[in-house]
Amino acid sequence: MTEDQLYSAILEKGTMLCVGLDPDYSRIPECVRRGRSVSEALVEFGRRIVDATSPRCVAYKPNLAFYEAYGLDGMKALDLTVGYIRDNCPGQFLIADAKRGDIGNTARMYARSLFETFDFDAVTVSPYMGTETVLPFLDYKGKFAIVVALSSNPSSADFQTAVKDGKPLYRVVMEKMMEISTPGNMMFVVGATKAAKLKEIRSFCPDNFFLVPGVGAQGGSDREVIANGSNAKGGLLVNSSRAVLYASSGEDFAQAAASVAGATARYPLLP
Amino acid sequence: MTEDQLYSAILEKGTMLCVGLDPDYSRIPECVRRGRSVSEALVEFGRRIVDATSPRCVAYKPNLAFYEAYGLDGMKALDLTVGYIRDNCPGQFLIADAKRGDIGNTARMYARSLFETFDFDAVTVSPYMGTETVLPFLDYKGKFAIVVALSSNPSSADFQTAVKDGKPLYRVVMEKMMEISTPGNMMFVVGATKAAKLKEIRSFCPDNFFLVPGVGAQGGSDREVIANGSNAKGGLLVNSSRAVLYASSGEDFAQAAASVAGATARYPLLP
Numbered sequence: 162m163t164e165d166q167l168y169s170a171i172l173e174k175g176t177m178l179c180v181g182l183d184p185d186y187s188r189i190p191e192c193v194r195r196g197r198s199v200s201e202a203l204v205e206f207g208r209r210i211v212d213a214t215s216p217r218c219v220a221y222k223p224n225l226a227f228y229e230a231y232g233l234d235g236m237k238a239l240d241l242t243v244g245y246i247r248d249n250c251p252g253q254f255l256i257a258d259a260k261r262g263d264i265g266n267t268a269r270m271y272a273r274s275l276f277e278t279f280d281f282d283a284v285t286v287s288p289y290m291g292t293e294t295v296l297p298f299l300d301y302k303g304k305f306a307i308v309v310a311l312s313s314n315p316s317s318a319d320f321q322t323a324v325k326d327g328k329p330l331y332r333v334v335m336e337k338m339m340e341i342s343t344p345g346n347m348m349f350v351v352g353a354t355k356a357a358k359l360k361e362i363r364s365f366c367p368d369n370f371f372l373v374p375g376v377g378a379q380g381g382s383d384r385e386v387i388a389n390g391s392n393a394k395g396g397l398l399v400n401s402s403r404a405v406l407y408a409s410s411g412e413d414f415a416q417a418a419a420s421v422a423g424a425t426a427r428y429p430l431l432p
Numbered sequence: 433m434t435e436d437q438l439y440s441a442i443l444e445k446g447t448m449l450c451v452g453l454d455p456d457y458s459r460i461p462e463c464v465r466r467g468r469s470v471s472e473a474l475v476e477f478g479r480r481i482v483d484a485t486s487p488r489c490v491a492y493k494p495n496l497a498f499y500e501a502y503g504l505d506g507m508k509a510l511d512l513t514v515g516y517i518r519d520n521c522p523g524q525f526l527i528a529d530a531k532r533g534d535i536g537n538t539a540r541m542y543a544r545s546l547f548e549t550f551d552f553d554a555v556t557v558s559p560y561m562g563t564e565t566v567l568p569f570l571d572y573k574g575k576f577a578i579v580v581a582l583s584s585n586p587s588s589a590d591f592q593t594a595v596k597d598g599k600p601l602y603r604v605v606m607e608k609m610m611e612i613s614t615p616g617n618m619m620f621v622v623g624a625t626k627a628a629k630l631k632e633i634r635s636f637c638p639d640n641f642f643l644v645p646g647v648g649a650q651g652g653s654d655r656e657v658i659a660n661g662s663n664a665k666g667g668l669l670v671n672s673s674r675a676v677l678y679a680s681s682g683e684d685f686a687q688a689a690a691s692v693a694g695a696t697a698r699y700p701l702l703p
Contacts (some may be wrong), residue, residue, distance in 0.1 A: 226534065226541035236507050262558050263497065263531045264585040267454070270497035278503040287533050289560040289580060291587025303602040309560060314535040316562025319608055323596035330491070330601070332593045337590055 162255055162282050162303055164370060166370050170219040170252055170378040171428055177387065177395065179220035179372065181258065181402025182207055182242065183227045184241055188407050200234035207242040210406060210415030211250060213415035217422040220371075220398050221246055243279055254398070255282045256372070260309065262287035262393040269297040270335055276301050283307050285350060285372070288334045295318045297344045305370075306347055310335050311362070313352025313375030326429035344368040348431045352389070353399070359389035370396055376425065377404030383426045391428070399426035433525055433553050433574055435615055435641060439666040441490040441523055445531035447699040448658065448666065450491035450643065452529065452673030453478055453513065454498045459678050459687045470503035478513040481677060483520060484686035485691045488693040491525035491669050492517055493643075514550055525669070526553045528644070531580065533565045535559035543555055547572045554578050556621060556643070559605045565644030570617045574606040576641075577618055581606050584646030586624025587632055591676070606637050615639040622661070624670070641667055647696065648675030661697070670697035 166342035186199050189206045198203060211221065218274055228239035246253055260273040261284060275284045276298070283305035286295055311321055311331040323330045335349055351362055353375035362371075371390055375381040376399055383399050391397050407427070409417035442448055457470050460477045468476060478646035482492065501700070517524055532542040532555060546555045554576035557566055569577040582592055582602040594601045606620055622633055624646035633642075642661055646652040647670055654670050662668050676696070680688035 185537075185541075224538060224541075226532075226538045226545065229545040230549065232545070233504065233507055233551075240504060248686035260534045260558070260561075261497070261531065262533070262560075263571060264583070266456075267495055267497045269493075270501040274497065274500040274503070274506075277468075278501065278506075287531070287558045289558045289561045289591060290531075290583045290585060291590035293587035295586055312535070312561045314561060314564055318597070319562035320523035320560060320601060320605060321562075323601045323604060324595035325591070329590060333594060334591060346681075361450055368678075407580040421688075 164394065167219065167254055168296060169316070169369070170254070173270045174216065174219055175428060176217060176219060176426050177391075177397045177399045177428045178218040178422055179222050179254075179256065179398040179400040180210070180214050180218045180405050181374070181400050181424060182210070182221055182223040183402045183406065185227060190410050190412070192412050199231055199232070200238040203231065203235065203238040204241045207238075208245055209415045210418055211246055213419040214405065214422040215253065216251045217419060220256060222256040222258045222400060224258040224402070240279065243281070247280060253296070255280070256307065257281040257284040259264070260285050260287045262290055264290060265293050265297060268294050272297040272301065276304050283348065285309060288338070292337055296341065299342055304346065306342070307350055307372050308334065308338050308347065311351050311358065313354045313381065317352060321409040332362075332365060335362070339366065339369070344370070348372055351375065353383075353386045356381060356389055358388065363390060363392065367392060368396075370398060370399045373399060374400045377383065377401040384430060387426065387428060387430055403426050408425040435665065438490065438525055438641070441525070442666045442668050445487065445490055446659060446699060447490060448662075448670045448699045449489040450493050450527065450669040450671040451481070451485050451489045451692055451693060452602045452671050452677050453492055453494040454647070454677065455479070456498060457502070457643065459681070461681050461683070469505070470502055471509040474499065474502065474506065474509040475501045478509075479516055479618060480686045482517055483691055484690040485676065485693040486521045486524065488690060491527060493529045493671060494526040495673070503677040511550065513516070514552070516553060525616045526551070526591040527578065528555040531556050531558045533561055535561060536564050536568065539565050540648040543572065547575050547671055554619065556580060557611070557632075563608055566609060575617065577613070578607050578621055578643050579605065579613070579618065580621040582622050582629065584625045584652065586622060602672055603633075603636065606633070610637065610640070619643055621645065622659045624654075627656040628659055630657065634661060634663065638663060639667075641669060643671060645671045648672040655701060658697065658699060672677045672696050682684050
């Protein structure tokens with residue numbers, strides 16, 4: 162999928178929403194768990210959420226940890242969930258939230274896993290080990306590396322604000338990564354809870370898409386993110402996970418998820 | 433496994449060697465591949481390497497990417513390999529080389545996956561997103577987070593030498609991580625190709641174990657690493673992957689692996 166196709170989907174659906182699939186079994190509604198094994202419940206919950214939200218979002222972001230936690234059955238559930246989205250929701254942008262980041266020959270194996278064995282469009286990458294960690298992902302046409310630049314969690318400032326050549330680390334990371342890539346194969350994670358910084362970051366990175374976590378459960382404002390972070394070609398995927406998935410714990414959970422999704426990250430902004 | 437038990441194993445076997453299991457199917461000897469599926473070959477290759485090297489090493493480090501690349505069958509092969517080591521090589525320290533690193537609720541899921549579903553003793557963690565990424569791993573008694581501080585790859589200097597409070601990032605990472613942990617639940621990855629730096633790093637981190645990649649195929653010297661990096665309780669795991677695994681591509685591959693393993697990371701150093 163190209164970034165132009167992604168922008169078309171944003172315009173067509175009127176939203177920049179990416180729904181994060183972090184299915185914590187203990188929070189899956191009782192009506193879904195009843196009579197099902199853990200992995201069956203993960204798959205069924207994913208299907209019901211996807212059916213309800215697909216007209217209201219342009220991307221899904223399964224968080225691999227939440228599937229790996231349940232071992233081989235969990236990985237099978239991930240495989241079925243990805244397959245279900247591919248078969249039933251053409252045009253959705255599929256992100257593996259995996260935060261992989263390792264040396265070249267290992268990164269090549271992760272790329273093979275996530276782009277070939279699983280058919281993801283993009284994978285999140287942790288940049289600590291350098292530009293080498295990203296190169297193998299860039300070789301796939303129509304696929305993206307999404308490098309963590311500035312995250313939205315409380316301890317993000319521990320290391321991401323170290324300085325090199327007079328610039329904060331998150332900027333050094335983005336500039337180095339831009340040198341080896343194009344907006345057609347590289348996006349960045351930029352935390353929404355730092356919305357004030359989005360404008361500044363746009364000034365040195367005008368063209369790439371940003372994946373913005375931290376709205377909803379983590380407290381960021383989707384309107385503020387869109388006002389400060391969007392560009393002429395959209396340029397944003399605004400992620401919400403828990404606020405959508407667990408909007409209700411009752412029988413109406415899918416309807417509630419659809420309702421929250423429909424009210425999140427609308428684009429263009431209405432007055 | 434405690435760090436004292438690990439030190440006892442080092443003294444008993446006379447080695448600090450950790451064998452990295454990075455089984456690239458295309459490099460597995462023909463005699464192992466013949467008549468076997470990919471995942472069967474991964475498992476059989478792992479068994480033969482483990483049988484040959486277990487008396488000559490104190491740890492194994494499966495690299496998860498090399499199993500994930502083959503999808504669900506690959507993960508099953510990982511499960512069987514870990515199980516084989518647990519059943520046949522009591523006392524081996526088992527490291528999941530996964531470079532996981534994500535926010536708290538996600539890290540908790542990775543910890544569950546690697547410490548409960550799989551029974552690893554330790555997991556490598558990428559620190560970019562802050563101390564929060566590590567906390568859930570520290571809650572498991574007798575298990576370790578192994579945080580990447582200074583890696584051995586060519587692009588490690590892209591970001592790891594940024595400066596905060598007058599110190600290089602790898603030092604900031606280590607000092608922050610030491611504040612929230614003990615040598616009983618925290619180790620660090622310190623690249624062997626920077627052996628000159630090992631002494632300096634020991635000066636501010638005297639007690640923790642270091643996992644040192646980069647000897648063998650990547651060119652670091654195991655003797656130099658041990659001379660500069662060991663401490664009064666051993667304090668080192670010296671990793672070799674490709675140099676051991678692919679010591680020979682013939683029928684004698686296991687014997688060749690044993691021979692390379694036996695000559696690597698001997699401890700204490702002989703004159």
